[in-house]
Amino acid sequence: MTLLQACTSLPAPEPTPEVPAIVISGIEIRNELPYPVTDVMIRVPATGGFAGCGNILPRSQCVNRFENIDYRSDAVVITWKERGQPQETGEFRITRPEAAEPAAAFRVQVILFAPGEAGARLVPVGEDRSTTR
Numbered sequence: 126m127t128l129l130q131a132c133t134s135l136p137a138p139e140p141t142p143e144v145p146a147i148v149i150s151g152i153e154i155r156n157e158l159p160y161p162v163t164d165v166m167i168r169v170p171a172t173g174g175f176a177g178c179g180n181i182l183p184r185s186q187c188v189n190r191f192e193n194i195d196y197r198s199d200a201v202v203i204t205w206k207e208r209g210q211p212q213e214t215g216e217f218r219i220t221r222p223e224a225a226e227p228a229a230a231f232r233v234q235v236i237l238f239a240p241g242e243a244g245a246r247l248v249p250v251g252e253d254r255s256t257t258r
Contacts, residue, residue: 146195147221150250151232153188156181158237163206167235167245170216171199176233193230203235203243212241219245 154165154177165187166177174194178187200216219233231247238244 146197147247148193148230149196149233149247150193150230151188151190152176152235153186153232153248154178154181154235154237155186156183156237158207158240159183160208162237165205165235165237166203167233168202168204169196169199170202181237201245203245205237205243207237207240212243214243217245219247222247222249225249 156162168175203214230250234248235245
């Protein structure tokens with residue numbers, strides 16, 4: 126009986142729920158400031174992923190499309206220059222909109238909305254259609 130107890134298998138560990146991927150197919154960077162901004166980048170430090178635009182005029186935007194990528198809610202950081210001075214957000218996570226369809230593809234919308242302030246959100250592709258200006 127002692128030998129049988131020594132050979133008993135342990136129960137399998139419970140699988141950890143995987144964070145579902147969010148499909149990203151582009152980026153839009155809006156400059157709501159009354160002066161140009163430069164070197165705007167959004168980075169995902171955990172993966173090394175990044176996207177950005179070099180120069181965005183006042184109250185305009187830059188839109189880039191790219192091949193679909195999976196985003197797993199890793200923290201992001203936005204960096205840019207205002208009047209030559211480097212600016213940066215702290216790390217934060219972009220969350221999937223609650224009302225979004227499960228299979229929806231998104232565009233990351235970065236907004237520079239006040240001096241030294243920026244944020245980002247996911248916008249379903251096809252919603253709030255924007256053009257490059």
